[in-house]
Amino acid sequence: MTDRNFRAILTGSFSTPCADNPTVAMMEAAYAHDGIDARYINCDVKAENLEGAVKGALAMEWVGFNCSLPHKVEVIKYLDEVAESASIIGAVNCVSIRDGKLTGNNTDGKGFLASLKKVTDPSGKKILLLGAGGAARAIAVELGLAGAKHITIANRKPEKAEAIAELIRKNTKSEAKAVAWSGDIAVPEGADVVINATSIGLGDKEALPPVDLGTLSQGVVVADVIPNPPATKFLREAKSRGCITLDGLGMLVNQGVIGAELWLGRKLNEDAMVNTLQEIFGVSSD
């Protein structure tokens, strides 16, 4: 017999496909950096197996798990409670388990917000949000709850942008309006923050969302959700015009930090996570 504890804390992720999701490497690097005996198990869980996976996590006394596509909405029916913003968004990507009770959160928007707050407080700000998919929806709700003054949501399919604008007007104190996005969109006069929350730029360093770059003023905060490559063409163009830029790595890392706080009650080292992702994506830290 020995006094050593051979039982690790269990966390992980349920999604499909899952093989290209680097979160496991990021989380385990942070656990190792801080000497936490925890595992993060990246599980390929098909839609029809979600209930079994959730029950399995509960049975094995995991402290929590992330869920990604296609489970973010479906998982809600297996939870005991859902936090405010996740409930407004209607999607959960982070579940914590305490005393057998499952609580759902959405860290997509919270991770973005934590990253944004390092350069500006969105309270009272005018924001242009490009895109109206899951990431945009989560970001818009967090910006609304954080007290943004006005959010313009632009999307090719305007009905999706209108649905988010309606959600913001109904559930937060922010003003919100939807615009149909066709051709190069002009950044509205007085905008403080511009966010690319589309998938344009993912895996393509030359792809650029159709934006009239001449309307990007110096000092405006320009953020991109794209984690890979982090230095998207949109951010490079914005930087060359004197904008303050924010890449999608920060959003991803902060999601890990927030998840671990919910699961373990402690703050992980961000540098260990950033370094790991940069190594995986083959980028330098400048």
Ligand code: NDP
């Ligand atoms: P969705 O598929 O839900 O939404 C994609 C959005 O991009 C839609 O608004 C879509 O418009 C728009 N879009 C795609 N192609 C074009 C185009 N050519 N022109 C104009 N609009 C376009 O995806 P998600 O919201 O889930 O994810 C979006 C991105 O965010 C992904 O690349 C993902 O990697 C990234 N992400 C990053 C995270 C991070 O931590 N850094 C976390 C979560 C997501 P339409 O509705 O008109 O089709």
